[in-house]
Amino acid sequence: xxxxxxxxxxxxxxxxxxxxxxxxxxxxxxxxxxxxxxxxxxxxxxxxxxxxxxxxxxxxxxxxxxxxxxxxxxxxxxxxxxxxxxxxxxxxxxxxxxxxxxxxxxxxxxxxxxxxxxxxxxxxxxxxxxxxxxxxxxxxxxxxxxxxxxxxxxxxxxxxxxxxxxxxxxxxxxxxxxxxxxxxxxxxxxxxxxxxxxxxxxxxxxxxxxxxxxxxxxxxxxxxxxxxxxxxxxxxxxxxxxxxxxxxxxxxxxxxxxxxxxxxxxxxxxxxxxxxxxxxxxxxxx
Amino acid sequence: xxxxxxxxxxxxxxxxxxxxxxxxxxxxxxxxxxxxxxxxxxxxxxxxxxxxxxxxxxxxxxxxxxxxxxxxxxxxxxxxxxxxxxxxxxxxxxxxxxxxxxxxxxxxxxxxxxxxxxxxxxxxxxxxxxxxxxxxxxxxxxxxxxxxxxxxxxxxxxxxxxxxxxxxxxxxxxxxxxxxxxxxxxxxxxxxxxxxxxxxxxxxxxxxxxxxxxxxxxxxxxxxxxxxxxxxxxxxxxxxxxxxxxxxxxxxxxxxxxxxxxxxxxxxxxxxxxxxxxxxxxxxxxxxxxxxxxxxxxxxxxxxxxxxxxxxxxxxxxxxxxxxxxxxxxxxxxxxxxxxxxxxxxxxxxxxxxxxxxxxxxxxxxxxxxxxxxxxxxxxxxxxxxxxxxxxxxxxxxxxxxxxxxxxxxxxxxxxxxxxxxxxxxxxxxxxxxxxxxxxxxxxxxxxxxxxxxxxxxxxxxxxxxxxxxxxxxxxxxxxxxxxxxxxxxxxxxxxxxxxxxxxxxxxxxxxxxxxxxxxxxxxxxxxxxxxxxxxxxxxxxxxxxxxxxxxxxxxxxxxxxxxxxxxxxxxxxxxxxxxxxxxxxxxxx
Numbered sequence: 001x002x003x004x005x006x007x008x009x010x011x012x013x014x015x016x017x018x019x020x021x022x023x024x025x026x027x028x029x030x031x032x033x034x035x036x037x038x039x040x041x042x043x044x045x046x047x048x049x050x051x052x053x054x055x056x057x058x059x060x061x062x063x064x065x066x067x068x069x070x071x072x073x074x075x076x077x078x079x080x081x082x083x084x085x086x087x088x089x090x091x092x093x094x095x096x097x098x099x100x101x102x103x104x105x106x107x108x109x110x111x112x113x114x115x116x117x118x119x120x121x122x123x124x125x126x127x128x129x130x131x132x133x134x135x136x137x138x139x140x141x142x143x144x145x146x147x148x149x150x151x152x153x154x155x156x157x158x159x160x161x162x163x164x165x166x167x168x169x170x171x172x173x174x175x176x177x178x179x180x181x182x183x184x185x186x187x188x189x190x191x192x193x194x195x196x197x198x199x200x201x202x203x204x205x206x207x208x209x210x211x212x213x214x215x216x217x218x219x220x221x222x223x224x225x226x227x228x229x230x231x232x233x234x235x236x237x238x239x240x241x242x243x244x245x246x247x248x249x250x251x252x253x254x255x256x257x258x259x260x261x262x263x264x265x266x267x268x269x270x271x272x273x274x275x276x277x278x279x280x281x282x283x284x285x286x
Numbered sequence: 287x288x289x290x291x292x293x294x295x296x297x298x299x300x301x302x303x304x305x306x307x308x309x310x311x312x313x314x315x316x317x318x319x320x321x322x323x324x325x326x327x328x329x330x331x332x333x334x335x336x337x338x339x340x341x342x343x344x345x346x347x348x349x350x351x352x353x354x355x356x357x358x359x360x361x362x363x364x365x366x367x368x369x370x371x372x373x374x375x376x377x378x379x380x381x382x383x384x385x386x387x388x389x390x391x392x393x394x395x396x397x398x399x400x401x402x403x404x405x406x407x408x409x410x411x412x413x414x415x416x417x418x419x420x421x422x423x424x425x426x427x428x429x430x431x432x433x434x435x436x437x438x439x440x441x442x443x444x445x446x447x448x449x450x451x452x453x454x455x456x457x458x459x460x461x462x463x464x465x466x467x468x469x470x471x472x473x474x475x476x477x478x479x480x481x482x483x484x485x486x487x488x489x490x491x492x493x494x495x496x497x498x499x500x501x502x503x504x505x506x507x508x509x510x511x512x513x514x515x516x517x518x519x520x521x522x523x524x525x526x527x528x529x530x531x532x533x534x535x536x537x538x539x540x541x542x543x544x545x546x547x548x549x550x551x552x553x554x555x556x557x558x559x560x561x562x563x564x565x566x567x568x569x570x571x572x573x574x575x576x577x578x579x580x581x582x583x584x585x586x587x588x589x590x591x592x593x594x595x596x597x598x599x600x601x602x603x604x605x606x607x608x609x610x611x612x613x614x615x616x617x618x619x620x621x622x623x624x625x626x627x628x629x630x631x632x633x634x635x636x637x638x639x640x641x642x643x644x645x646x647x648x649x650x651x652x653x654x655x656x657x658x659x660x661x662x663x664x665x666x667x668x669x670x671x672x673x674x675x676x677x678x679x680x681x682x683x684x685x686x687x688x689x690x691x692x693x694x695x696x697x698x699x700x701x702x703x704x705x706x707x708x709x710x711x712x713x714x715x716x717x718x719x720x721x722x723x724x725x726x727x728x729x730x731x732x733x734x735x736x737x738x739x740x741x742x743x744x745x746x747x748x749x750x751x752x753x754x755x756x757x758x759x760x761x762x763x764x765x766x767x768x769x770x771x772x773x774x775x776x777x778x779x780x781x782x783x784x785x786x787x788x789x790x791x792x793x794x795x796x797x798x799x800x801x802x803x804x805x806x807x808x809x810x811x812x813x814x815x816x817x818x819x820x821x822x823x824x825x826x827x828x829x830x831x832x833x834x835x836x837x838x839x840x841x842x843x844x845x846x847x848x849x850x851x852x853x854x855x856x857x858x859x860x861x862x863x864x865x866x867x868x869x870x871x872x873x874x875x876x
Contacts, residue, residue: 036713043711047704054671054700061678062685062693065614071682071844074617080676081623081669088668092661092707099711100654108713109650172487173580175645175720179786184716186646189486190575193647206795210645210720210788212480214487215389218791 029205031107032197033182039102043095050091110196119192121145124164129157133195135187135209136170138216144236151240154223158232159202165195177210178224186211199226300362303824347431349416352438354751356413359441360406364737366449367401368816370394375775375809378802381794391792392478397449399481400499403598404506405445407736411601412437412513414743415541417751419517421850422535424526429519433512440509447502451476451495474498480790482591485573485583489565497566504559507552514548517541535848536618539625540604543632547593547600550636555590558583581646588639596635599731600628602739603670606695609746610674613689614681615844620673627666634663644715653712660710667703671696686839687761691742694769698734701773702727705780720790723783726776733812734772741768741819748823749838750854754830760822767815775808834858 065071103109122145124130132143133155143150157163167176169187176195177184180203185195209220227235336342346352373394377386386394416434420427428434446453451474458471474495479488488496521542525534534542562583564570571577611618618624640648640656674696683689705727708714718724741764748756778801787798794802836855841847847855 033717036717039711040708040714040717043708043714047707051700051704054675055697058675058693058696058700061675062683065678065681066683066685068680068682071615072680074611074619074677076620076622077676081620081673084672085623085665085669088665092664095707095711096658096661099657099713102713103650103654103657108716109653111647111650172490173484177720177786177788179717179721182717184645184719188575188580188646191647206786208786208788212392212484212487212790214491215392215478217392218388218793221795 029201029203030181030183030197030199033180034200035102035105035108036182039098042098046091046094107197110194119166119168123166125162128162128164130164130166131155131157132192133165133167133176133187134170135167135174135176135213135220137172137214138209138220140176140207140220140222142240144240147236149236149240153240154225155207156225156227156232156235156240157199158229159199159226161229162196162198165197166192167195168192172213173211174209174213174220175211177208178205179208180205181224184210202226202228300365303820304358304362347427347435349420349427349431349434352434353413353415353417355438356409356416356441358413359438359445360408360410360413363401363405363409363445365816365820367398367406368813370398370401372809372813374398375806377792378794379806381796381799381802383793386792388792389478390476392480392790393451393476395790396477396480397452400448400477400503401445402732403481403594404448404503404510405441407598407732408510409441410740411541411544412510414605414740414747415517415537415601418747418850419520419538419541420524421853422538422848423521423524424529424849425520425524428516429524430516433516437509437512437516440505440512444502444505444509447505448499449476450474450498450502451493454495482587483562483583484587485562485565485580486575488562488583489573497563500559500563500566504556507556507559510548511552511556514545514552517545518549521545535608536621536624537601537604537608540600540607540628543628544597544600544604547597547632547635551590551593551597554586555594558586558590561586581643581648584643584646585639588642589636591642592639593635595728596631598736600631602695602736603628605739605743606674606692606735607670609688609742610677610692612839612841612844612846612848613686613692613746614678614683615840615846616677616681617844617846618673619676619679620669623669624673627669630666631663634659634666638663641710641715644712645719657710657712661707664703664707664710667699671699671703684840685762686745687756687758687765688742688745690762690765691738691745691768694765694772695735695738695742698730698738698769698772701777702730702734705730717786718783720788721783722779722787722789725789726779726783729776729779730772733776734769738765738768738772741765744819744823746839747850748826749833749836750850752827752830753833753857754826755833755838756822756826756830760818764815764818764822767811767818771808771811771815773808775805775812778802778805778808 119132121132121143122130130144130146132145134141134143139152140155141150141152142155155165165176165183165185167185167187168191169189171189173189174187175184176187181197181199183195183197185193187193203226205224205226207222207224209217211217213220336348337345343351343355346355373386374391377384377391377394383391416428419425454471454474455476458468461468461471475493477493477496477499479491479496483496521534521538561570561572565572565574573580573583607618607624637659638656640652641660644653644656674692705723709718709724709727745756745761745765748754782798782801782805785798785801787794836851836858837847838851841851
């Protein structure tokens with residue numbers, strides 16, 4: 001009977017799991033996030049009942065046949081085998097088709113239009129916001145080539161406009177991850193990957209690094225602030241306003257990141273870098 | 287220093303336990319006689335014509351002895367890896383750095399992965415297969431007994447190489463009180479670049495221990511490949527005359543497919559490791575930005591890495607399919623379909639590796655095709671689950687400890703498997719990749735299926751190995767704790783992943799605290815269950831009730847009294863005969 005209790009715990013947890021993940025419909029986020037979470041909900045609508053059904057059948061089998069004194073011998077049942085194989089295949093076919101449709105959406109799948117990994121500032125369409133996101137151990141730099149603004153404080157983007165984020169890395173692999181906007185893209189050195197999205201309202205979201213990148217990985221956080229168009233323009237005019245040290249844009253549009261405006265974070269991470277690599281040597285001298 | 291203590295303490299304790307274990311069950315019949323008047327109860331350990339004591343264990347080429355060595359080694363590694371896991375979950379009880387620094391945290395989850403995947407799961411399954419496979423096949427031994435011994439003895443040095451940083455650090459600190467230069471020892475720090483060793487992080491990190499660990503992993507790969515070849519040859523050539531392919535038992539089928547995967551996957555890992563070693567030390571550019579590129583490492587690694595997932599889990603499926611029919615008094619439902627599904631998993635497992643790389647910006651057409659195969663591989667997995675349930679239907683379910691383990695496997699496998707489908711759906715994977723969801727998903731399998739199947743096997747065959755019976759009540763409680771603990775530990779991680787918490791974070795935003803604490807609580811339940819299992823095994827092997835009737839699981843009534851039990855029965859009969867021929871004094875106490 002204990003297993004009955006256990007299985008009911010499993011079922012309850014599954015239901016809880018469905019509750020926790022199901023109603024994650026946040027009004028204002030991004031087109032990408034809405035597409036993905038709708039797909040996720042569709043999958044959950046299938047997955048949770050199937051999981052509960054299988055668990056219940058399992059539980060029922062245990063309850064009905066435990067200490068059953070008249071076991072009957074096993075007979076092969078080809079029809080049954082074929083039925084559940086095809087049923088599973090159909091469910092997965094649906095999962096595949098639904099996923100493929102979302103995958104084909106330009107706000108979900110976004111590869112740079114030019115040759116693999118190449119990027120020139122100003123590549124994004126004229127009506128879109130273009131930001132170059134440079135990752136390094138363990139900080140981000142955001143370049144706005146159209147406005148000659150560079151900041152390391154936060155990524156500020158206007159609401160309801162298409163955004164092109166060109167993601168690259170200065171050292172190891174990082175991954176730009178904004179769960180609430182449904183965005184994730186690995187950043188490789190010497191390459192540019194594209195995140196394309198459109199926000200659907202204002203808000204502040206956390207940006208994580210999702211790919212292990214060394215000691216400071218867990219602290220490589222930043223913020224995405226989605227603001228109204230006017231506020232965005234004002235912010236750009238002030239040269240990334242509340243970025244104190246970064247001040248005005250220097251007019252340096254070099255895409256390779258390490259210009260004078262982002263001196264503080266680069267210096268910071270170099271220092272941490274140095275200590276990280278120096279440690280073994282210091283130990284060796286001891 | 288503090289963080290090194292638990293691992294060392296545990297391994298020392300394990301070594302002590304093992305020594306005590308072997309002392310107690312050593313070849314000293316006098317002790318056993320005084321312990322209730324029995325002749326040695328260990329029917330499974332025939333000692334005729336073998337050296338005794340330590341020499342026996344160091345020189346043995348007997349598949350049963352080597353099987354036990356494998357199981358003990360794997361258990362030791364598991365306890366070490368579990369210590370890492372407990373360190374992880376302890377650190378994550380609070381959002382900020384509490385006990386260990388971020389660098390140590392990174393090292394701990396890296397070595398946790400290495401230890402569990404390479405030194406726990408495969409060695410234990412190899413050990414179980416070593417022990418029972420020849421008996422199931424009607425063979426005297428594996429095809430190459432000496433290769434078998436070599437394959438085992440390569441493992442301890444490779445474990446030491448992989449985990450060297452910790453050992454050298456402790457050794458260095460101990461030696462530091464003496465006037466000896468210990469700088470070289472302290473220079474080696476535990477590897478902290480993740481078990482996936484992604485370049486350029488793994489090439490750019492200076493720590494020399496990474497090179498040592500790469501050599502260790504390479505060595506363990508050689509050992510695994512040797513064992514796999516041995517299994518394949520044994521299954522092909524050493525079967526008894528009456529065991530055709532249609533009569534080959536399901537466990538051997540799984541070991542056969544698993545071994546096939548090993549010989550295709552592990553040599554590739556070995557080569558990739560050598561390339562990485564060359565990149566690190568000899569200035570080659572296989573994975574450098576100006577050379578093959580960092581993505582090449584990911585392709586090579588996951589081409590090994592995904593079949594590896596099935597290398598780990600297929601023996602667990604095999605054990606489940608093997609034991610379940612015997613425990614419910616029915617033959618396996620859909621035997622042929624389970625064999626087909628096993629082979630299908632083996633083939634498909636080589637076509638899904640890039641689903642670990644959906645967020646690298648790879649070609650969308652490639653994403654779609656890898657998604658298709660990743661979804662397809664769920665079909666054979668589902669077939670297994672359905673066939674297991676159908677096997678139980680109309681059966682005679684006695685809720686013994688091994689059956690409880692298997693029920694635990696079947697219930698966690700549903701969640702573990704279905705959560706995997708979400709990761710195969712590329713758009714969903716974009717948000718869930720590299721979050722705790724992934725950790726939760728695969729741990730539901732690698733904790734909820736693999737160790738449970740090992741524990742089930744440890745109970746099922748315990749009488750054969752030790753000649754004694756384990757404590758059934760303790761075993762039931764332990765099985766339940768393991769199954770429930772798995773759900774309580776890893777379902778919160780699924781939710782954390784949906785909320786966006788990335789994996790490999792030693793510190794995290796405060797809003798994730800409650801779920802992390804729930805997971806840590808579950809981990810302590812798991813730890814308790816492991817301790818209970820260990821106590822039960824050691825104590826029952828020492829003083830458990832001696833088994834008189836070989837048909838422990840009532841297999842005869844359903845005609846499933848398989849060869850290993852027949853062998854055990856013969857051993858018991860021999861023992862009885864020996865007993866009646868022997869001194870009357872000791873026989874009366876029966």
